[in-house]
Amino acid sequence: MSLYTSHNPVFATFSFYAALLIIKTLFVAFLTGWTRFRKHAFQNPEDCNKMNRGKVKIDEDVERVRRAHLNDLENILPFLSLALLYIGTGPTLGTAKFLFRTFTAARFSHTFVYAVVVTPQPARALSYIVGQLVNLYLIYAILTSYASSF
Amino acid sequence: MSLYTSHNPVFATFSFYAALLIIKTLFVAFLTGWTRFRKHAFQNPEDCNKMNRGKVKIDEDVERVRRAHLNDLENILPFLSLALLYIGTGPTLGTAKFLFRTFTAARFSHTFVYAVVVTPQPARALSYIVGQLVNLYLIYAILTSYASSF
Amino acid sequence: MSLYTSHNPVFATFSFYAALLIIKTLFVAFLTGWTRFRKHAFQNPEDCNKMNRGKVKIDEDVERVRRAHLNDLENILPFLSLALLYIGTGPTLGTAKFLFRTFTAARFSHTFVYAVVVTPQPARALSYIVGQLVNLYLIYAILTSYASSF
Numbered sequence: 001m002s003l004y005t006s007h008n009p010v011f012a013t014f015s016f017y018a019a020l021l022i023i024k025t026l027f028v029a030f031l032t033g034w035t036r037f038r039k040h041a042f043q044n045p046e047d048c049n050k051m052n053r054g055k056v057k058i059d060e061d062v063e064r065v066r067r068a069h070l071n072d073l074e075n076i077l078p079f080l081s082l083a084l085l086y087i088g089t090g091p092t093l094g095t096a097k098f099l100f101r102t103f104t105a106a107r108f109s110h111t112f113v114y115a116v117v118v119t120p121q122p123a124r125a126l127s128y129i130v131g132q133l134v135n136l137y138l139i140y141a142i143l144t145s146y147a148s149s150f
Numbered sequence: 151m152s153l154y155t156s157h158n159p160v161f162a163t164f165s166f167y168a169a170l171l172i173i174k175t176l177f178v179a180f181l182t183g184w185t186r187f188r189k190h191a192f193q194n195p196e197d198c199n200k201m202n203r204g205k206v207k208i209d210e211d212v213e214r215v216r217r218a219h220l221n222d223l224e225n226i227l228p229f230l231s232l233a234l235l236y237i238g239t240g241p242t243l244g245t246a247k248f249l250f251r252t253f254t255a256a257r258f259s260h261t262f263v264y265a266v267v268v269t270p271q272p273a274r275a276l277s278y279i280v281g282q283l284v285n286l287y288l289i290y291a292i293l294t295s296y297a298s299s300f
Numbered sequence: 301m302s303l304y305t306s307h308n309p310v311f312a313t314f315s316f317y318a319a320l321l322i323i324k325t326l327f328v329a330f331l332t333g334w335t336r337f338r339k340h341a342f343q344n345p346e347d348c349n350k351m352n353r354g355k356v357k358i359d360e361d362v363e364r365v366r367r368a369h370l371n372d373l374e375n376i377l378p379f380l381s382l383a384l385l386y387i388g389t390g391p392t393l394g395t396a397k398f399l400f401r402t403f404t405a406a407r408f409s410h411t412f413v414y415a416v417v418v419t420p421q422p423a424r425a426l427s428y429i430v431g432q433l434v435n436l437y438l439i440y441a442i443l444t445s446y447a448s449s450f
Contacts, residue, residue, distance in 0.1 A: 001305075004154045004238070005154075016300060018292075019235065078326070080231045139319045142318075142319040146315045154302055155388065161388065162448075165449070223373060
């Protein structure tokens with residue numbers, strides 16, 4: 001029987017947390033747009049008009065949000081692939097839920113301290129490392145499960 | 151029975167439109183390279199030679215294509231994960247096909263007006279918003295289907 | 301029967317090589333951080349302190365590693381989606397293994413010649429093209445298998 005079905009609670013849990021992580025990432029995209037309007041700082045001449053008083057310029061507040069966004073792509077997108085493949089290794093619900101929740105909490109924290117309320121280090125470094133440790137564990141679980149498929 | 155099989159027409163439809171979206175994204179990658187050669191603007195010293203008359207420099211035409219590419223990564227890659235998980239919620243073929251086609255059309259339009267024939271706003275903004283509305287609906291459908299897995 | 305199960309050797313092989321590709325990408329992320337500390341070049345004021353003697357500045361060695369990282373996101377993440385959908389088309393193990401191994405070798409080579417030991421062209425161009433040819437073949441296989449789902 002396939003483990004990739006809504007009847008498998010590990011798959012259901014993954015689907016839920018994956019959707020949470022992606023809505024968080026979309027929020028950062030919206031925050032970029034909102035900061036561009038607030039700071040009148042755009043990337044393209046066709047985006048600037050009298051109403052938004054926009055100029056093509058680099059603004060440090062916008063750049064910070066963009067860095068948070070790129071960091072999400074670098075960490076959350078690999079997690080989505082890894083966690084999906086990890087489901088196929090047949091983990092227990094308890095372990096899987098712990099990993100998915102930990103990663104989700106770490107990435108919400110990362111966005112908050114990076115782009116919402118700028119917080120001194122090591123707040124961001126810790127959030128980043130916790131997320132990466134989950135990714136590394138998922139990689140380890142997949143590689144050992146499928147080592148014979150080398 | 152698993153919904154993740156080529157016998158499920160929703161999965162088959164997703165596979166088809168996902169491949170279309172990715173070939174569109176690869177086209178933007180090729181367009182970046184082509185614009186670099188056309189404008190002789192490269193990022194690395196080892197890429198410049200007498201034949202391509204290349205210099206390490208920033209060119210606005212290249213940057214525009216790169217922004218279109220990054221926007222694809224920010225929007226299409228999350229869609230691919232969301233749509234895959236959405237299949238597990240058992241949508242009707244009609245609804246799924248409508249969503250996959252709408253998103254695909256929105257992203258083809260986004261690339262065209264951003265990087266092929268630069269078009270005044272709100273052409274790009276509308277393409278972007280239609281794509282994001284599809285993503286938001288997919289997130290809503292996944293979160294409500296799997297809410298008990300919190 | 302679903303093809304998305306650890307009993308399908310094509311799926312097992314994909315899981316293994318996907319994990320390898322993602323750990324390679326995480327290595328580039330770690331290399332970025334390591335180069336930032338080595339060159340004392342950071343992006344955020346809160347990352348700079350007396351111990352790391354950091355400044356907010358652009359460093360060409362850091363930028364090179366970041367370009368390698370972005371190139372991974374642009375190529376490896378689409379591959380992960382394409383290869384997953386390709387499994388559903390029921391390829392033979394021999395063909396699938398050849399494609400997954402070729403792509404993995406191409407991307408390890410790309411990282412090595414771009415960000416570890418800077419190598420004259422066409423080393424990087426060839427690595428890039430081999431990876432993209434695999435992606436194009438996967439797209440072709442998916443589109444022809446599911447053409448009736450247009």
